[in-house]
Amino acid sequence: MTASRLLTLGPLAFLAVFFLYPLVAILGRSFGGGALGLDPFQELLGDSYYLGRIWFTIWQATLSTLLTLVLGLPVAYLFARHEFPGKTILKALTTLPFIMPTIVVAMGFIALLGPQGIVNTALSDVFGSNAPQLRVTNTLTIIFLAHAFYNYSIVVRIVSAYWANLSPRFGESAAMLGAGRVRTFVHVTLPLLLPAVWSSAILVFVFSFTSFGVVLVLGGPQFATVEVAIYELTVKLFRLEVAGALAIIQLVFTYVFLFVYSRVQAQSAVPITLVASESVSRRRKSARDILLVVGIVAGLLVVLSPLLALIERAVSTSGGYSLTHFVSLFSNDSGSFFYLSPMRVVWNSVRFALASTAIAMLVGTSAAYVIVRPGRRSSILDALFMLPLVVSAVTLGFGFLVAFNRPPIDLRGSWLILVIAHSLIAYPFVIRTLLPVLRGMPPHLKESAAVLGASPFRVFIHIEIPIIARALLVGATFAFAVSMGEFGASLLLVRAEFTTIPVAIFRLLGQPGEANLGQALAMSTLLMAVVALGFVAIERFRYRDVGGF
Amino acid sequence: MPLLEVNRAFNSYGAVPVISDVTLNAERGELVCLLGPSGCGKTTLLRLIAGLETLDSGTISFDGANLHSVAPHSRGFGLMFQDLALFPHMNVYGNVGFGLRMQGLSSGAVRRRVDEMLELVDLVNYGDRKVHELSGGERQRVALARSLAPAPKLLMLDEPLASLDRVLREALQIQVRAILKEVGVTSIYVTHDKDEAFAIADTIVFMKRGSVVQAGPPETLFRAPATELVARSLGIRNIIAGTIVGASEDVEIATSVGTLTVGGPAPAEMSVGDEVLVLIDERQLFVEPIHDDPSADVIVLNGVVRERKFRGGEAEIHVTVGNDELVSIVSSADPRSDVKAGQDVCIVIPPKAITLLPTA
């Protein structure tokens, strides 16, 4: 009992110390330490601008989520049910958009779809100068496209990991009962996948809801979300009390939303028989299967094309293709105090990401176990554990500075603040990927092992980890990715020696000039390469000899 | 002293009592069957003994020691679940050897024991098979081998054959009993199927709504069921309601088919005026066109054959007597089986075929 008490207290303590305490500290500060007045709330709710922002945020997040699901599910199917050459690499590539800094992605879109981009150049080459111009940048459309582009890998990863261990018998028996492919999917497969679909959908929704960079860089300030409004109120208008009030409104809304969602997800969970993924892949392929695979792969490549366009730009110079930009990354021509060799920068990113991933796995796994325990409180806790993802980054960032500013815990200036911030946004991924598997795990497996003489710890090691391993790896992938691509918190605390890859990219793009752009793109290419390598390594990592679990 | 003693056990789920006041013993080497309709608490009782649930009150002792504070993994018992719970990420070898590895046996010892077990359940050379490649019967035997491998001091089996088809189930019942007896392990076997219980058990414990209704060897239960439910659950069909009208020397019972006189003193708890159930063993009563032996000490009733069915080598003759129906089972080789539907017959009941049961 004490062990299980500790298990509950561990993640809760982490949340309380590193999330709730800073949040309360900054909100207390925002309201001047005095009683919580209603004035800022009245000001907000009486202002149609802020009400409009809240409404816009909700509906754009909803639409973005739906679009992302539509884009992600076919790819999830591809990875869950088919084996083909290059699958591991392609799988690693699909997750890349998730980690790219928004401005770099924006440049990818521009290179492809911009006024002077590949598509429009081709159009005018074919149809002449009066050719129809494709305009997507700085429109509402591109916000949806970009959210789908950024987040579809969440759907792909989480759903395909679950799908891969779902017995095909269900679908087959539906087929025997006369259901066609589409009806089998809609009436049988999709309901069985629901726990995983819910898991990914909530993450996509939350990411679209709190979207900041995508909305601003690709859409422009006229499409400001609540998150943007909080940022501007805090940093530019110094209206801390109004920003705090808006943050509270955002928090309350999302908490209620998450709570309801958690209820729904818990209800959608059904214990199902899990089978080894090897037995699930379709081995004999019909021509139709091959066509489907080729089609989805082609679609995927189109989705990834903005990134390919970036790489192309990184290696092109006025004198043709060359590695000039990469080479110049290695020299500190101006003798800058802030220069770090790309090796050091990559190492910084990797070590922070590894540390964050480790913490996120510990906290996320134990939190997931707390949540699946039966009881009425599970949804309350579930929603609570998700909050770090939805709270405004700037609010939490300043919260850290206010909360941990005195010995014995003065985190200001320590790299720990970075790692903790990264793990706070990474561990919800671990929770969300684990929940469907934990809820779907037949309870008798653990009990069987216990009766056979395995202590709870050995049950965890020998039975639970192998079975949740796939989900755990997906969680690790995202935790790693979140940290590698994280940017806001990294910018709030940068000492030269802590420079990460996204920070280096941002620094290069802070000044005009071709060389800066070239080096930024080279750095972005490096980021993609490092992360892709990391993904492949995680993918190759197998827990003992358990194979596809 | 019994090996396993469950003494006045209570358990509830929320406010709903699941097990109430269960007392149960198992001797060393005994095969005890928990029989009863689904939802009667059989599985919960198993889980209590395994330590997967905790008692509200009462004790469970094994070999004289109270199990209260012993964790499931330290009890040294085996439990085979209805869904078998084979570990999907391990092959047959990994599954069967799991408990042995948990005991810290060397890999050589594990291998020897696993091979031994696979031989016992007739699955030699199946070690490398993946679990999902096995047929239903093979999985059942793997699960049995896995439960037996660590040589459990007590083996519990929760409806282990329920998911199999009838033919396979009957074949495996015999095999399972043979294996359990060969190993000599004390076992508790849960089933809702009386035929399975009769085929397997040394002792049957009949449960209803969380309580033990009756416990004893199969023959005892069948001969002297404690309640109508037990009787009906055991498949006794000849049950007639009546009232005791005389108990001075022979017991006389007034029923819808006439007054039945049963030799010998009435059971102590019965007296004149009590309502009782008359149970008649369908294998001991018989049907004759004419009963012409008045000297024999039997009860003779008149009736009409409603139907005659053949089951294997036996005939099942349904006879309408008044408002009731009695069934007689005789060998189809017996000339007494040669009756036709609609024929008037005499029903001959030897007194020893009759059991009296007080009504609830």
Add this chain to the structure above:
Amino acid sequence: MSRSSIVAAVMLVLVFAVACGGDEDSELIIMTHDSFDISEAVIQEFEDANDATVVIQKAGDAGEALVRAILEKGNPSADLLYGIDNTYLGRALEQEIFDTYRPELLDQVPAQFKFDESGHVTPINYGYVNLNYDVNFLAENDLTPPARLEELTAPEWKGKLVVQNPASSSPGLAFLISTISYFGEDDEYDYLDFWRDLKANDLLVKDGWSDSYYTDFSQYGGDRPLVVSYATSPAAEVFFSETPIDVPPTGNILIDKATFAQIEGIGILKGANSKDLAKKFIDFALGTTFQEDFPDKMFVYPVNQNASTPDFFKFAEVPSLPADISANEIGEKREQWIQAWTKVVLR
């Protein structure tokens, strides 16, 4: 040992690791914004001369760094805050986060750059925010750079300009202030009228300088030949070009009263641990070694009139008559201006 104990152990280690973080006496911590840059050798020189270690913490953009300093008031994590410009000075002074210090070398700074009469913030560098244009684009489309801001509302400039949101970007705010200086607040055709017309003329607003410059400016793949940037940007284009060039690909549009002189300064945070060292650093930052080092890194001008600038700064023309709005006035009205602008342009 269970999972939970591992979690607990890790947390304990974390807490201890944090608690045992060392603090050295001769350490000088400078908080600044993410665009700050300086040579390692220069910092080294200061460290050697004063037997000190310099730690530079970047705390986001200038606004974020200032909010951080305000939140940390009285218990600062740094000794110095570098990067307070004339758009933020009013806020910084109002919050009283700085101690006063008047270095002797201020003698060598021309009066127009001494933006804080109260003596809290010492000016270090300055630059100009103005419109840049894409030379090739204008040539190919037979356009000449506008001589007056009003021209921008004409059809020929429809869809040609990208600016930054003054609510989030420093050059964006600087350009807004330029238009206020140029058109006035209460004139018959005031700055809001101008912005209304700009909006009608397909104005594009982006959130930050980087995305407007690298995704919307026609020089870098966008379709807007006019962008709000710095007077030094054309010089930087020359400096950072891939192949050596003599003529910058972009040009400055310097309209009287429609450019903004952005002055940046440094101040000692109240409650600083190393106050003496901080003073020495301010002296050092006004000296020519420091002043001559940053122009080719940050592309700003040194305030010390004795400091020289690199050759290629000849492409960074200095406007003759920048906007004449004081730091005080900006401090008082910036929120009001930003909100008015937001209502007209974004809503």
